[in-house]
Amino acid sequence: MTGDDVLEILDTLRKAGADVWIGGGWGIDALLGRQTRPHRDLDLMHRQEQEPAVVAALAEAGFTESLNWRPVRFVVADTAGREIDLHPLAFTPDGRATQASPEPGRPFIYPAACFVTGVIQHRTVPCLSAEQQVSFHQGYEPTDHDRHDMARLREAFGIATHF
Numbered sequence: 001m002t003g004d005d006v007l008e009i010l011d012t013l014r015k016a017g018a019d020v021w022i023g024g025g026w027g028i029d030a031l032l033g034r035q036t037r038p039h040r041d042l043d044l045m046h047r048q049e050q051e052p053a054v055v056a057a058l059a060e061a062g063f064t065e066s067l068n069w070r071p072v073r074f075v076v077a078d079t080a081g082r083e084i085d086l087h088p089l090a091f092t093p094d095g096r097a098t099q100a101s102p103e104p105g106r107p108f109i110y111p112a113a114c115f116v117t118g119v120i121q122h123r124t125v126p127c128l129s130a131e132q133q134v135s136f137h138q139g140y141e142p143t144d145h146d147r148h149d150m151a152r153l154r155e156a157f158g159i160a161t162h163f
Contacts (some may be wrong), residue, residue, distance in 0.1 A: 030118025
């Protein structure tokens with residue numbers, strides 16, 4: 001997944017009227033304002049009620065569903081091998097959001113302040129905050145990419161991470 005791919009996908013979803021935020025590796029690189037490593041996929045959070053528009057826009061762009069773990073997440077891919085990992089969020093009136101988790105009754109929490117902007121290829125894009133990224137990188141054995149990403153956040157923002 002290239003930076004051009006990310007911007008193309010964001011444009012497709014914006015034209016469909018969908019609000020999305022970048023998470024994962026591309027989200028961290030957006031916070032840093034530069035690509036620091038290759039990315040296999042694109043993680044996007046979207047408003048749960050906009051999911052039909054998200055799915056329709058991506059289908060029109062050639063993406064088909066390859067994994068369904070709803071209500072937690074689902075994945076779409078195209079014939080070029082680009083993958084998008086989609087995470088539906090339920091927002092509250094004060095701007096907070098929750099995402100279903102594999103543990104019933106224990107949703108993932110998104111504080112209102114975690115919805116920020118970053119930069120990909122000199123363009124401002126919506127993404128998750130550094131603090132939210134650190135929060136989501138807890139509770140599992142980190143990969144080399146996770147270690148790389150957390151090191152970049154520590155260097156750039158002075159944020160403490162658990163690895």
